[in-house]
Amino acid sequence: MELGRSRIPESELNLYYTLFSGQCFGWDEGEGGFSGFFRWDGATRHARLRREGDLVLYETDAPPDWFSRYFNLRININEVYESFPDDPMLKEAVKRFRGMRVLGQDPWEALVSFTVSQNNNIKRIRLIIRRMVEAFGRFPEPEDLTNESLLLRLGLGYRARYLVGIAEKTLSGEFDPARPQEISGLLCLPGVGKKVAQCTLLYGYGVNHAFPVDRWIKRLVGSCPDYGPYAGWAQLYLYMLAREGGIAPPEAKAIYFGNKGGLR
Template sequence: MEKKSLEILIKNTNEFNITHILECGQVFRFKKHDFGYIVYASDKKMEVICQKNSTKIFCDDIEFVKNYFDMSTNYANIKKKLMVHNFMQKPIKEVYGIRILKQLPLEMLISFIISANNNIPRIKKTLEKICEKYGTNMGDYYAFPTIQQLANIPIEFFKKAGAGYRDKYLYETIKMLSNGYNLGRLYNLKTEDARKELIKFKGVGRKVADCILLFGFGKTDVFPTDTWVVKVYKELYGKNLPANKVSEHFEKLFGENGGYAQQYLYYERMIRNKKEKINDNNQKNCTTCGC
């Protein structure tokens, strides 16, 4: 019983670049293929075909796709506002076309608890194992587990899946959820109040809460600060500041567009590090040119 697959065609512009959207660290359940990507979100699967001038997305629910990729927001307008600040120009030019995906709050809560002091490949692997074992079988993929399904997971499984010491944070958080905590209520709270609520969960501090607020609840006035953004601040202002102070600084500077600015700064800094590493390795391995 194959479901009918519908198609949406999106022109590649400075406001839509599928690689930058997926690789900028806001989403973990996707796989790269030679034709493009397959993206899994809540209980949906999206097949992304990359072409020269456009991107095709196949899914059985086109309205879901439009909402997921935030297609009703005017990104050109947002970028214009961000580029008032000179230091934003390079990141926006380098990693153009980022959009903030509208993801499932439950999936963000679990994903970003796992993300703390972790690396992206391992975060991906851990989430994949959880979905494969406990998510609903959708035929050729697995949905993200519901609260009821998550509540069936023994704590040992989280460690086996690679969550490490975060196993107890996941277990405690899921217990709170299955005892009736209403995550959806946070949509209607002001950012500051919603953040206080999220920090009540084990394994959720300021940074993890801000990622959930931005990627799960669409609160674009938050500016999540991780180790890379701390480096960005150091490079811009010449001094180190604790992460919460860095967040406060940029949230004041960018206001309602802080989340968009953060994605550009975070991703550009991370890409730059990756390039530097490759250069270092090339130098080490180079035995012929004497460089």
């Protein structure tokens, strides 16, 4: 495990909000920091993180540039905020979750994770992914996902056949997750609809304008809002705001929530 450090204030990287915002599922919070697993450069890697003031200290078996790439540090988060439209709900979300970043994850991990996420909650997604990691000794690779009966025993339900179909297309060479993808290519995969495809583009391929729409977002802003070049980042902030109970100023509640102040 290699040791590293990065000087970045919490206002530009909030580890808790970033790691527990529903965009990744392999991290845990413990005494003094965070530990987790993730797929990186074709292998399952591990890391431990903790913050000391403006320093983030980390220990990992991933390559040296992992930290900056995984947390998308090449992107100036203040420029992201400046690109957002003048929207009261979004302003409140940024105020509440400042420093939350969209991660730069491995495309295969994002595709598998968000296929598992269909009609699921975060607690159960985390549980299922951990069961697969325990069963295979690593984050599941395509060759691990060919046995539907085993996946059913791990709790995948109807999603098992989707993962088997995706794995078969990957092993045959028909689909290559390492190559940049368009949404049309992802939608051709078994069980992959618009939400899973947009999540995979945003979190796995770095398509920052990709805008996943789930029930939280649809209730808030509909299906086709224009949030600019970092629309996917805006979506993550709005999603967290909705998930955490619709914290919003009165003028935003009137627009998005109606008179009762709750999600409609």
